[in-house]
Amino acid sequence: LTIRFLLLFSRQGKLRLQKWFTPVPDREKKKVIRDMMTLVLSRPPRSCNFLQWKDLKIVYKRYASLYFCAGLEDQDNELLALEVLHRYVELLDKYFGNVCELDIIFNFEKAYFILDEFLMGGEVLETSKLAVGGAIEEADMLQETLEDYMSKPAY
Secondary structure (H helix, E strand, O other), X not given: XXXXXXXXXXXXXXXXXXXXXXXXXXXXXXXXXXXXXXXXXXXXXXXXXXXXXXXXXXXXXXXXXXXXXXXXXXXXXXXXXXXXXXXXXXXXXXXXXXXXXXHHHHOHHHHHHHHHHHEEOOXXXXXXXXXXXXXXXXHHHHHHHHHHHHHOOOO
């Protein structure tokens, strides 16, 4: 499974998170984002979560008010991509405790960090929720330690 890009956007068409795993010019990114939102948001609620777009397969899933959308190579497995999207949502749920759109808006750096611990270069890096959760806990502890250290007077 090679994911080209991952987009999170709201039902209102607001982009909340984007991750590109292949180099794409900014102009092309904007066009892809606009096209994905238009395609996905215009689909009826009970329609298939897979669609063909140019030379890519698009896999999306709606969780509450957010759409998780991935662009895949043509030969990749759509069901596996759905599982990857679901695992990312599970990881976000585990960290935030029933994740919502506001968690991603106000803690986007954590959402990106969780994604980076899970996916690298468009491929699954770590399948274990425990391993990803452990890495996130370590990073949080390091951040707290640094904040404590930086808040103390240097005399």
